[in-house]
Amino acid sequence: MKSAYELAMERLAQSEPSTAPLSDEQKNRLADIDKVYAGKIAEREIFLKQSLAAAQAEQNYEEIEKVQRQLATERTRLEEEREAEKDRVRRS
Template sequence: MKSAYELAMERLAKSDPSGSTPLTAEQKSRLGEIDRVYKGKLAEREIFLKKQLDEALAAQKFEDAEKIKQQLASERSRIEEDRDAEKERVRRGK
């Protein structure tokens, strides 16, 4: 007799058959490369913006500092979205 979890997993597999295909070694390698590239992009933007943030705080420009914090958050989100979209393309084989 199957557990409720096993039955749910079977239903899920039937509803999305492409989601259960195993990744090839090339796809795994490409996914790792995408992670490295986007981690580098994120680090580059964080370093640049944190330098600006430190300068704004040192000059007591609190409005500018708040804008920089918002920019940092939005760029982090954008980079993560771009990374996830590219990884999804690789998983789908495109």
């Protein structure tokens, strides 16, 4: 007789697609996606950190907070986009 844990793991395995090994082409595509998104993240950080420095120089605390929130939001959005694209490659 199987435990509840074993039954749950079997159901999970059935609902999840099997994780087949990645081909070399998929691995290369995943590496390219990481490079592209690392560049996008760096670009946004540079731009927003310049805005942050300008707001700090003016001691505009509302603008500082706004830019910090935007920086966190942009980073999270780009990381989510990267992971979604990588998932598409993994499924193909």
